[in-house]
Amino acid sequence: MRVILVEDDAELSRQVALRLREAGHACEVCARGEAALRRLGAADFDAMILDVGLPDMDGFAVVERVRAERRALPVIFLTARDAVTDRVRGLRAGGDDYVTKPFAVEELLARLEVLQRRSQPGPEVSVVRRFGRWVLDPRRRRLRSGDETVELQPRECSLIEVLLAHEGRVLSKRYLLENVWDIRFDPGTNVVDAMICRLRRKIDTAGQASHIETVRGKGYVFHAVP
Numbered sequence: 134m135r136v137i138l139v140e141d142d143a144e145l146s147r148q149v150a151l152r153l154r155e156a157g158h159a160c161e162v163c164a165r166g167e168a169a170l171r172r173l174g175a176a177d178f179d180a181m182i183l184d185v186g187l188p189d190m191d192g193f194a195v196v197e198r199v200r201a202e203r204r205a206l207p208v209i210f211l212t213a214r215d216a217v218t219d220r221v222r223g224l225r226a227g228g229d230d231y232v233t234k235p236f237a238v239e240e241l242l243a244r245l246e247v248l249q250r251r252s253q254p255g256p257e258v259s260v261v262r263r264f265g266r267w268v269l270d271p272r273r274r275r276l277r278s279g280d281e282t283v284e285l286q287p288r289e290c291s292l293i294e295v296l297l298a299h300e301g302r303v304l305s306k307r308y309l310l311e312n313v314w315d316i317r318f319d320p321g322t323n324v325v326d327a328m329i330c331r332l333r334r335k336i337d338t339a340g341q342a343s344h345i346e347t348v349r350g351k352g353y354v355f356h357a358v359p
């Protein structure tokens with residue numbers, strides 16, 4: 134993999150880069166957000182490891198700019214210990230994963246490899262699915278209904294796929310956090326509710342019941358036909 138590491142702590146970035154290279158990855162290091170954005174514009178990378186606290190701009194702003202250019206580059210945030218709001222903000226900004234400082238480089242490496250596997254589309258993810266008036270194309274992360282096309286963020290697309298796979302069954306927020314976000318702690322915020330809300334705005338039809346029913350105190354149920 135060709136990895137761009139954006140971290141202003143010189144000793145930490147030296148250690149991480151060394152280990153990534155030992156594991157067979159190419160690693161380029163930037164200490165500032167602007168420098169990273171310039172490199173991203175000039176070369177192709179397979180993944181980015183991004184410190185939240187950079188001297189010139191925060192990591193969230195870097196990811197927002199990457200996503201604004203519609204680049205699907207997998208991003209792992211490096212966040213401060215216990216900064217739950219940072220992790221959630223990072224995931225909302227369009228990050229794919231996070232590692233909390235201080236971390237074992239091996240953990241970072243393992244997460245990077247998971248992202249790599251996930252970003253290589255296997256045959257199963259190109260299967261087109263239908264629900265209601267929509268046709269879901271997970272590979273292009275797109276919904277179509279007649280002439281109407283709705284683009285989906287990677288996380289929104291994963292959420293629809295998980296909901297579809299368990300149609301008619303109640304899924305808890307905890308289940309969704311684990312299976313859509315890979316989060317195994319309580320983020321203490323409404324990251325799931327917020328995305329369900331966003332998804333409803335995209336897939337529901339005015340004047341009809343929602344595809345995604347809220348079951349108070351339990352979670353959500355997906356209905357192919359609301």
Ligand code: CA
Pocket residue numbers: 140141142184185186187
């Ligand atoms: Ca820093």
